[in-house]
Amino acid sequence: MSEARPNILFVITDQQSADTIALLRKTGVSTPGFDRLARRGVSFGCCYSSNPLCSPARSTMFTGRASCETGVYVNGKGIREGMPTMGEWFREHGDYETLYAGKWHVPACYTQDIPGFRVISTGIGHQGTVSDPVLTEACANWLYGNTGGKPFLMVAGYMQPHDICEWLRLNRDNTGTVDYPEDMPPLPDNYEPIPDDELDMISSMRANQELARGGWDEKHCRYYLWSYLRHIEMVDGEVNRLLDVIEETGQLENTVVVLTSDHGEGCGRHQMTRKNFHYDDVTRVPFLFSSPRRIVENKIDAENPTSHLDIFPTLCGLADLPIPEGVRGCDLTPLLTGRAKRLDRRYVASEVRGNLGQMIRSERYKYLAEAGDGEMLFDMQDDPGEMKNLLKDPAHAEALAEHRGMLKEWIESLDIDPRVPEEARWAFDS
Amino acid sequence: MPGKSKQILGHQLSPEILERIGETRSVYLPSAEGTGAPSRRAYRIWTNHGYDEAGNFDAGSLVVETSHDERGRPLIVATQRIALWDGMISEITGCLICQCGLPAMPVEWTVQSRFTDSGGVEIPDLGRQQAGDCDGAVIREKNGERARKRRVEGPWTCDWCLFDVAPRLLEGGGDIRCRIIERMFLERPKQHVIAHPDLKVRLAGAELRCVSRSGTGVLPHQYWVDATGTVVLLIAYNMAYLLERDAEARCEELIAERGGAQG
Numbered sequence: 001m002s003e004a005r006p007n008i009l010f011v012i013t014d015q016q017s018a019d020t021i022a023l024l025r026k027t028g029v030s031t032p033g034f035d036r037l038a039r040r041g042v043s044f045g046c047c048y049s050s051n052p053l054c055s056p057a058r059s060t061m062f063t064g065r066a067s068c069e070t071g072v073y074v075n076g077k078g079i080r081e082g083m084p085t086m087g088e089w090f091r092e093h094g095d096y097e098t099l100y101a102g103k104w105h106v107p108a109c110y111t112q113d114i115p116g117f118r119v120i121s122t123g124i125g126h127q128g129t130v131s132d133p134v135l136t137e138a139c140a141n142w143l144y145g146n147t148g149g150k151p152f153l154m155v156a157g158y159m160q161p162h163d164i165c166e167w168l169r170l171n172r173d174n175t176g177t178v179d180y181p182e183d184m185p186p187l188p189d190n191y192e193p194i195p196d197d198e199l200d201m202i203s204s205m206r207a208n209q210e211l212a213r214g215g216w217d218e219k220h221c222r223y224y225l226w227s228y229l230r231h232i233e234m235v236d237g238e239v240n241r242l243l244d245v246i247e248e249t250g251q252l253e254n255t256v257v258v259l260t261s262d263h264g265e266g267c268g269r270h271q272m273t274r275k276n277f278h279y280d281d282v283t284r285v286p287f288l289f290s291s292p293r294r295i296v297e298n299k300i301d302a303e304n305p306t307s308h309l310d311i312f313p314t315l316c317g318l319a320d321l322p323i324p325e326g327v328r329g330c331d332l333t334p335l336l337t338g339r340a341k342r343l344d345r346r347y348v349a350s351e352v353r354g355n356l357g358q359m360i361r362s363e364r365y366k367y368l369a370e371a372g373d374g375e376m377l378f379d380m381q382d383d384p385g386e387m388k389n390l391l392k393d394p395a396h397a398e399a400l401a402e403h404r405g406m407l408k409e410w411i412e413s414l415d416i417d418p419r420v421p422e423e424a425r426w427a428f429d430s
Numbered sequence: 431m432p433g434k435s436k437q438i439l440g441h442q443l444s445p446e447i448l449e450r451i452g453e454t455r456s457v458y459l460p461s462a463e464g465t466g467a468p469s470r471r472a473y474r475i476w477t478n479h480g481y482d483e484a485g486n487f488d489a490g491s492l493v494v495e496t497s498h499d500e501r502g503r504p505l506i507v508a509t510q511r512i513a514l515w516d517g518m519i520s521e522i523t524g525c526l527i528c529q530c531g532l533p534a535m536p537v538e539w540t541v542q543s544r545f546t547d548s549g550g551v552e553i554p555d556l557g558r559q560q561a562g563d564c565d566g567a568v569i570r571e572k573n574g575e576r577a578r579k580r581r582v583e584g585p586w587t588c589d590w591c592l593f594d595v596a597p598r599l600l601e602g603g604g605d606i607r608c609r610i611i612e613r614m615f616l617e618r619p620k621q622h623v624i625a626h627p628d629l630k631v632r633l634a635g636a637e638l639r640c641v642s643r644s645g646t647g648v649l650p651h652q653y654w655v656d657a658t659g660t661v662v663l664l665i666a667y668n669m670a671y672l673l674e675r676d677a678e679a680r681c682e683e684l685i686a687e688r689g690g691a692q693g
Contacts, residue, residue, distance in 0.1 A: 124477065125489075127477050134514065141555075141558040165480070169438045170439055172440045241615065249576060
């Protein structure tokens with residue numbers, strides 16, 4: 001590589017659905033920070049969380065391996081011993097100064113002990129309203145005082161919009177008693193549950209969530225959506241300020257900024273809230289890369305399926321570092337630099353609840369399978385709201401067989417951590 | 431904590447709910463200290479995670495000192511300390527001279543931001559000193575050696591100034607639409623601060639009246655003000671700032687507890 005290695009600012013939000021960036025599609029929300037990133041670089045519109053739960057998703061971002069391989073198959077587990085992580089790799093192979101601020105959650109939410117990183121700020125509780133401003137402050141202070149030398153890899157692990165979980169607890173039982181704002185968004189088109197053939201696991205999860213238990217009416221659900229967008233704006237403001245500091249300190253030209261979220265939020269679609277299932281609002285996440293000299297500007301890539309597994313190898317690619325053996329994701333650098341339009345990839349995968357719940361996303365279809373429960377198949381081009389399960393539709397039988405084959409191929413390729421108990425593992429005969 | 435419940439609240443925070451779950455027990459009313467005099471108010475910063483008595487945490491303290499400079503302009507000194515989970519401390523102190531009228535736009539200020547580790551030692555490369563001024567149209571500030579200049583359209587203020595603005599807004603009535611720069615660091619556009627003189631609650635034996643803040647990037651905040659013009663309670667969505675005599679001492683305890691836990 002002829003030029004110096006770039007600085008990297010890796011921003012992780014928590015529980016941010018893909019369709020929350022004003023520039024890309026959402027109305028009713030103001031996101032100048034995310035918009036700025038989208039304008040300056042490439043936005044992947046078909047990026048999936050590799051496991052729509054905090055700890056497992058994060059373990060995959062920092063290793064490029066599936067969560068059942070990292071051993072972080074549920075919250076509260078640490079990454080498998082001996083598996084190289086991003087901080088260690090960039091220190092060892094790129095002589096990077098590696099800094100981590102904010103939420104980690106693999107396993108401890110906030111800790112000084114993050115492999116390969118100097119921790120510059122932690123947080124408090126699991127709460128964004130108090131932790132996130134402190135995080136921005138720490139990162140900004142460090143950037144203002146940084147005199148150069150080594151390139152840096154800085155991770156800013158924001159908690160928002162995760163506080164929506166607290167909002168849900170604070171607003172579960174007050175339907176009809178709130179002074180509702182006038183500018184609430186409409187209900188989503190796919191507000192109703194799919195009429196039939198839904199996985200039992202998802203149906204039973206819905207029955208225990210706030211909409212059902214709180215007896216929400218449609219107005220209250222719209223208030224939930226309105227409030228979620230305010231959480232999005234909270235974290236956007238923090239990110240926007242951090243981007244200001246990157247510019248003020250003259251680092252813009254030589255810094256790669258990447259932003260994603262560990263998973264999304266139910267957003268009332270299919271009358272669901274929270275996470276831990278594979279409908280799109282929960283599993284599809286923002287995925288933005290920008291760097292003025294390295295990455296093409298203002299490009300939306302909605303065709304190539306991508307995933308959290310791609311972050312580590314892509315950052316290696318952008319920094320001209322080798323990619324660790326066993327990493328499952330792709331280096332997206334050819335797409336980011338405009339050297340390629342298509343990845344040589346047929347699908348991305350995601351898992352949940354150990355690897356009992358599986359998702360295969362190809363360019364056209366999304367296939368869900370739940371061990372001991374059933375399957376669902378959606379045509380994401382004709383039915384992006386996932387309202388019609390095509391499992392029994394003969395017109396899509398070939399696609400179903402093909403995606404079953406992809407799942408088999410994916411499962412058989414995994415090097416599952418021995419710590420994952422048998423009862424949390426996929427079995428084809430279950 | 432043994433014996434405490436962890437039930438979902440199900441309803442937004444309000445003075446009544448805080449009282450019911452026992453969080454306002456130490457709130458005091460400074461009525462004997464006189465109206466309009468220089469004041470020093472210490473608030474306990476408490477975070478709520480959607481639960482009843484258990485599952486919530488103290489975060490630190492905010493001290494707001496209000497007085498006037500030699501030209502009669504409001505002078506606000508705010509110090510916020512947050513005791514992080516692992517024993518690190520974030521401390522920010524702002525000293526702001528503001529315009530006399532509402533919304534008390536800062537005209538000159540300094541901000542010091544620093545972090546200390548779990549042993550109480552300042553972390554040298556995580557400090558920042560900011561100095562700034564505003565002539566009404568342009569904000570000029572320096573963060574360390576980095577200068578920044580930007581135009582501002584329309585009125586603006588700082589969130590710390592709202593402890594001064596809220597009581598004054600209640601006296602005059604009405605509302606303000608402005609930008610709010612939180613901690614003189616992060617700008618929130620399209621904010622709406624409204625006096626609600628008829629919205630009253632009783633807390634700690636006194637009547638409190640409300641000023642609300644809403645806008646981009648915030649869920650509604652409520653400033654509850656007593657008859658002396660003191661903000662006694664700020665409910666900021668899932669946080670509360672409670673006026674307590676031992677707020678700073680409690681923060682010191684937190685720092686010791688969390689530092690000890692890390693060590």
